[in-house]
C-alpha cells in the first residue's frame with residue numbers, strides 16, 4: 001500500500017530535519033524540500049533506509065524559494081511518482097524561514113519583501129497549488145510560526161510582521177478550506193538559537209517556566225500530532241515551555 005506523502009519546505013536541517021526524520025519513522029513518505037542542505041537531507045533518507053532494510057522513506061526536492069519559479073516546484077510535487085501513486089498529499093508543512101535582525105535604519109524594502117515572500121507568498125502559492133492533492137486525501141497544512149504575536153522583537157519587524165501574516169493566513173484558510181483540508185500552526189518558543197542570538201537565547205531561557213530550550217523533536221511531535229488529528233483545524237499550538245505564559 002502506498003505510504004501517505006508529506007511535503008515539507010526547508011526540511012533538511014535543524015527543526016525541519018527533526019520533522020522529516022520523525023515522519024519517516026512513523027511510516028510517511030517525506031518529500032524534503034531544500035535550498036542548500038542536500039547532503040543533510042540525503043543523510044536523513046539514508047539513515048532511515050539503513051535502519052529499515054533498504055526501505056525508501058523520502059525524496060529530495062531542491063528549490064530556492066526566493067529566486068526559483070514556485071510553479072515548477074508545484075509541478076514537481078504534483079507529478080512526483082509517490083504523490084501520483086498515493087493519489088494526493090497527506091500533509092504540507094511550511095517550515096522554511098529566514099531570521100536575521102536588521103535595524104529599522106538599515107532595513108530595506110527589498111529585505112522586508114524577502115521575508116514576506118518566504119513566509120507568506122510561498123506558503124500561499126504552495127497551499128493553492130497543492131490544494132487539490134491535499135483535498136484528495138483529506139490532508140492538512142501546518143504553518144511554522146512563532147510566539148512574537150503582539151510583541152516587539154528588537155530589529156525584527158520584517159520577520160515578525162511576515163510570520164504573523166502567515167499565522168493569520170493559516171487561520172483564515174482553516175475556515176476557507178474546511179471541511180476538505182485542515183490547517184493549523186505550531187508556534188515554537190526557544191528551540192535552537194540562530195548563530196547571531198546566542199546571548200539573547202540564554203536570557204530567554206532564564207524566563208521559560210520549564211527552564212530549558214525545547215528540542216527539535218518537540219516540534220516534530222506536534223507536527224505529527226496535528227497531521228493525525230482529524231478533528232483539529234484552525235489551531236495554534238505553542239511549543240514553548242510555557243514562555244508565552246510569562247511574557
Ligand SMILES: NC(=O)c1ccc[n+]([C@@H]2O[C@H](COP(=O)([O-])OP(=O)(O)OC[C@H]3O[C@@H](n4cnc5c(N)ncnc54)[C@H](OP(=O)(O)O)[C@@H]3O)[C@@H](O)[C@H]2O)c1
Pocket residue numbers: 009010011012013014015016033034035036037038063064065066067094095096097098099118144145146147187188189190191192193194
Ligand atoms: N529555531 C527556533 O528556535 C524557532 C523559534 C520560533 C520559530 N521557529 C520556526 O520554526 C521553523 C524552523 O526553524 P529553524 O530554526 O529550523 O529554521 P531555519 O534553520 O532558520 O530555516 C529552515 C530552512 O529554511 C530554508 N530556507 C531559507 N531560505 C530559503 C530559500 N530562499 N529558499 C529555500 N529554502 C530556504 C533553509 O534551507 P537550506 O538549509 O536547504 O538552505 C533552512 O534550512 C521556522 O519556520 C522558524 O521560523 C524556529
